[in-house]
Amino acid sequence: MSVFRTAGGDAIDRSRTISFSFDGTRIEGHPGDTIASALLANGVHLMGRSFKYHRPRGVLGAGTEEPNALVGVTRGPGRFEPNQRATLVPITDGMVVESQNRSPSLARDIGAVNDLLSAFIPAGFYYKTFMWPRSFWAKVYEPVIRRAAGLGRPPEVTDPDRYAQRWAHCETLVVGAGPAGLAAALAAADAGGRVILCDEGETIGGRLRDMPRATIDGLTAGKWIVQARTRLENAGVRLLTRTTAYHYGIGNLVTLAQRCTDAGGARTRERQWMVRAGRVIIAIGSIERPIVFPNNDRPGVMLASAAAGFLHRYGVLVGRHIVIATQHDSAYRTAIDLAGAGAAVTLVDRRARPAADLGEACSAAGVTVITGHIPIDTRGRLRVSKVAIAPAPDAAHRWLPCDALLMAGGWTPSVHLHSQSGGKVAWDAQSAAFLPGTTLAAQVSAGTCRGRVTLADCLADGWTAGGGNGASAPAADDRTDTGMSPAEPDAHPEGARRKAFVDFQNDVTAKDIRLAVREGFRSVEHLKRYTTNGMATDQGRTSNINALAIAAQAMGQTIPGTGLTTFRAPYSPTTFGTMTGFTRGRLFDPVRTTPMHARAVAAGAVFEDVGQWKRARFFPRPGEDMHAATARECISVREAVGLFDASTLGKIEVVGPDAAAFLDLLYAGRLSTLAVGRCRYALMLREDGFIADDGVIARLATDRFHVTTTSGGAASVLNVMEDFRQTEWPDLRVWLTSTTEQWAVAGVTGPRARNVLAALVEGVDLSSDAFPHMAVRQGRIAGVPVRIFRVSFTGETGYEINVPARHALPVWDAVAAAVAAAGGGLYGTEAAHVLRAEKGYIIVGQETDGTATPDDVGLGKMVAATKPDFVGKRSLMRAAMRDPDRKQLVALLTADRSLLDEGTQVVDPASPRQSLGHVSSTYPSVTLGRPFALAMVHGGRSLLGTKLAVATAAGPVAVDVVDPVLYDPSGARLDV
Amino acid sequence: MLLIECPHCGPRAEIEFRYSGEAHMVRPAAAAACDDATWAAYLYLRDNVRGEHAERWRHTHGCGQFFNVVRDTLTDRVVTTYPAGHARSAAGGEI
Structure with a gap:
């Protein structure tokens, strides 16, 4: 097996070997490996090229903080995803992985010329350079920038996988299953209530997995994790691994992205959980910072915590000759562990006198310790080969050969979710970090994300946060090497000519930040946008505090005096699939169809969208375009008879002893004088006097009206009616029911309309004396009871036949046959619009635009100005309205x-x-x-x-x- | 997403509701008789409060009822809810 694999590693299944390809080379690994751990196990550190300067890069971290190792992953046909963090993606057999941002190959990249030209592309380069000449922008600058910008190439086909979404409710949500989160969940489970515990890792344990020699309640860390899982499962706690809490919203709604399977296919690939939690315990830990010094970005230079993670989780040594640069205690544990796994380790501590017991422990483990030194430079084209160390940046240096250089620049507590919840952050001088401050949300942070350092403190903190009694908290042996000491963010001194990277993903150097300060940028939000520090997909996890320290130093200010940029969701890159869930394709927006839709389809209709409705626009015959079909349909209506599906009209049944009084208040016209059996065109105004909607209102009985609205206005008209009924005139006895979906409507219009109906309708005298224009009658067609309105939107004699929707088809078919027999046919909305416009009939929203009064559109006579009050009356009295x-x-x-x-x-x-x-x-x-x-x-x-x-x-x-x-x-x- | 306590149905997610503007806007009793300034104030003038704001919501995808919410516009937190027609002062506190 590969030379860098050790005997350890709790995440991998050594009994099996699988393989994938990386830029065409076959790489072997074990199930449980990530792309990064498998590559490192094979000695491959070069995994990408940097964004701006195309510098060779390896992994910096071992988890979600990774800025460098972004790769494109193909998991099968149609399943390509760019910009995947190699430290997070588990390998699968046959997976195809490609590096990004390089051409033609990772080792020989033509874009690396940018590194040599870097003096000409400083911070704000785009803003300064591409200003002139103006005509160059569209044809020269933009195409070039677009090719150079961005990360991986986008997928080219529709995502074939399934994504799901669901709600969940719980009394306690614990985010993070490290020591503090596990202790919190155990305590919360003891206290009762529904508990959800989520963690973005492949399994629970968090940083505890990197502490194999720690013991808790007499068990080794590994055994305690197993026991904790059993206790949680027995207590009914919902354990969600591979699940990232990426958004903390108002009302304690926390959104989780769960990666259900990497395979996709028939199974749901990712699921979004929307968790409404009574309280939230945030135990998301902290992230180690790099040290800012020249050439700190070569492959093989990484965080000390990353090396610990690769060693303990995947059994991978990141090098044979390892130098660790530190300024605090936590790296000592890693040094001893790496030495124990067989590496030659040299520890370079900036402090002149580290704690004596640590020095002794290192001696015992064979780790060389050099105190009072810092790293000032490195060498090695595609992999670090040596590091220069010196007491100070300008002091005499010496070179240490190495194949891996680990940086331990201190820890940054993750306050993202606390901040997203509306909480403030506060600078804590003792931890030299921003910690969670006040919040109004029902949440509390626990563990290292609020500055707790030792394992014992984290366990006790989580236990207490979960509602446990402090005395019964899990007890850990509190060895020094299980702790992590704070350190001041490293503000590298002025004067370095080589690049000292702060933001690895966006290639922002210390010099860029100082330049921005010199150019007058003072606000951290401006500095961020001008330099792009922290604006990459890693959101500055490893860079924000270092950048802040450098800016503060350049301005002669303190870090808290300089301020912190805002934390925004999502916490980490989240797929559109997760956020979209089921609402794609056919399910993106509901499609409403009328009961006669299938008949329109069969007749070859071309449909148009009217809100969510599909409406037949015209019915082309062979060789006809829209104009030709519409012209034919218009002639049919004017000279014979046409049949129109008007089912989408909004319909509201207004019922009650005060129904007439209510409609008198809601509509500009007077409905109380309408006789039973008659109908009237009416305008609804807004309180500002402008037309809101129109329709025909029929009086079926003294206390019952059938109100129609525009197709698009049905919901808003009902909303307005309900508003006035409930809140303005609650004493009126009137009830409103939407009947839009309950009535299908067949409009029959044209000079032969009456003849068509005469052959179909039972129980209605169709003569004009008995059934005049603007009247309503109830009868039967094909045995089905119908409400027939004699109205016209075409200028021809017309009838609108309202049929109970579930009986619509037999009636429609009977009417359609009769229309055809009379020499007529179907017409669509396009012809309807032409016919109404020829008559000067308005369409609300077409002729009116929210600033038209009834008089403006020639309908002043529809306003019953003598009514004492109606919605919009007072506004119509203003001089400007006349x-x-x-x-x-x-x-x-x-x-x-x-x-x-x-x-x-x-x-x-x-x-x-x-x-x-x-x-x-x-x-x-x-x-x-x-x-x-x-x-x-x-x-x-x-x-x-x-x-x-x-x-x-x-x-x-x-x-x-x-x-x-x-x-x-x-x-x-x-x-x- | 807000969690809103409908006075009739209990706590529900914001997507079930529809916002309907500032609460306690009194429509002039004799609308036709009031002067232009009074009418314009009713139509257009709103407080834009920084802090606790009384506003109307409708439980559109629930009971359909309009009711009032006091929400803090600084923190976006719902302070209290109460049925339409109830005075704001009388509503403070529990429902």
Whole structure:
């Protein structure tokens, strides 16, 4: 087996060997390995190229903090994902992994020329360079930048995997299953209530897994973890591993992303949990910081905690000759463990006099300790080969050969979730870190994420947070080497000419940060955006505090005085699949279809979306385009009879002793005088006097009205009605029921409409005396009870047959057959729009735009101004609402018979830069034998008979301003 | 996502509700008789409170009832909820 594999490792299954390919090379590993651990086990450190300078990079971390080792992973056909952190992705047999940001290969990358040109691409380079000449932007700069920017290539096919979402509720949510989180969950489970424990790792234990020699309650750490799992499972705690809490929202709603399976296929790949928790215990630990010094980014240079993780979890030694640079205690444990696994280890401590017992322990383990020194440079093109150490950056140095250099720059408590919950962070001088401060959310942090250092403290802290009695907390032996001491973030001194990296993923150096300060950036939020420090996909986990320390030093300020950037969700990169869940494709938005939809499909309809509805727009015959089909459908209605599916109209049944009084208040017209069996067109206004909706209202009984609304307005009209009913006039005895889905509507219109109905309807006298225009009757068609409205939206004699939706098809089929027999046919919404526009009938939202009064659209007579009150009445009384120069509805006829565009501006030819109004509807008309338009024009009614112009791309087009009723102004055809 | 205590149904997620603007806006009793300034104030003037704000919500995907919520606009926390028509002062505290 590979030369860097040791006997340890709790995550891998040594009994089996699997393989994957990395840039075409076959790599072997064990189940449980990550891509990073398998590569390191084979001595491969070079895993990527940096973003800006294309410098060779290896892993920096061993987990979610990894900034360098981003790879593209192919898990099978259609299953390619870029920018995966090699430290997180478990290997599977046959997986194909490719490195990124290099060409032609990782070892020989042409982009590395950027590293040599780095003097010319400092912080803010884009902002400074691509300003001039302006004409270069679109053709030269942007294409080049776009090619160079970004990380991996995007997937090219639709994600074939399944993603799920679910809600969960619990009394206690514990985030993080390290020592503190496990202790908290155990205590919470003892206390009772539903407990959910989640951890982003493959298994529970967290950093405890890297402390094999620690003991808890007399057990080794590994055995205690196993025991804790059993106790939690027996107590009914929901344990979610491979699950990242990525968003902490208001109301203690924490969103988790669970990676269910890496394979995909029939099983759900990822699941989003939306957990509403009574309280949240945040135990997400801390992340180690690198040390900022020149050339601190070569492959083989990594965090000490990463080396510990690779050793203890995967049984991988990151090198044979290891130098550890530290400024605090926690690296000593790692040094001793690495030496114990067979590496030659030299520990370089910045402190002149570290604790004596640590020195003794190192001696016993064969670790060489050099005190009072810091690393100041490294060598090695594709892998670190030596490190220069010196007492100070400008002092005489000496070289130590090595194949791995570990950095222990101190620990940064993860306050992300605390901050997302609305909590403040506060600088703690003793830990030299930002720690969770006050919060209004029902949450508490525990363990190293709130500055607890030793294992015993973390266990006790978690136990107490979980509701346990402090005295009964799990007891750990508190050996020095299980602790981690704080350290001041390293502010590297001025003057280094070589690159000392702060943000590894965005290639931000200490020099860049100082440059930004010199250029006047003072706010940390500005520094962040100008230098891009912390803006990469790792969100500055390893870089923010170092950058802050350097900026503070450059400004001569303290770190807390300089401030901290805001923590935003998601905590770590989360797939769109997780957030999207089931709501994709067919399930993205509900599709509403009418009961007759299948008939329209069978008739070859072309549909349009109206809100969520699918409406048949036209029914083309072979060779017909929309205009041809619509023209034929219009002729059919005008000369014979047409059948229209009007089921999408909103319908509300308004019932009660005060129903009429209620409608008098809600609508501008007077409904209380409407006789039973009659119907009336009515306008609903907003309180500001403008048209909100329109429809026909039928009175079926003294206390019962059938109200129709526009197709798109049904929900909002009901909402407005409910609002006034519940909160303004709660004393009125009236009840509202939406019946939109309960009634299907077949509109039959045209000169032969009455004849068609006569052959079908039972129990209704269709003569105009017995059943006049704007009346409603109840009868039967094909044995089904129907409500028939005699109304017209076309200008022809018309009937709208309301059928209970579940009986719609037999009625529709009977009517369709009769219509066809009478020489008519189906027509769609496009023809309906043309027919209504020829009559000057408005569509709310087409002619009106939220600033039109009834009088503006020629419907002033629909307002019962003598009513003492109705919604919108007071506003209509304002002088401005009666200004004769308001925009008014007119029709426009182009002198050259051209078709205008909707939305174009109406102008006076004498001063064409001044808009007089706009075109609201425009159609070709076979009935009129020419195109026409409706428009809203200032003082339009006073301009009837004059000539204006409409501005088009080709210049002004002369138009005649005419009355909006172009077809049958006398209305004679409504009663044929 | 807010957790809102509907006075009729109990605590529910925000997606079940629809926001409906500031609460306790009194429609002038004799609307047609009031002066332009009074009417304009009713139509357009709102407080934009920094802190506790009384506002109307409707439990659209539940009981359908309008009710009032006091929410702190600084912290986005729901302080209390109470049925429509109840005075704000009388509602403070538990439902």
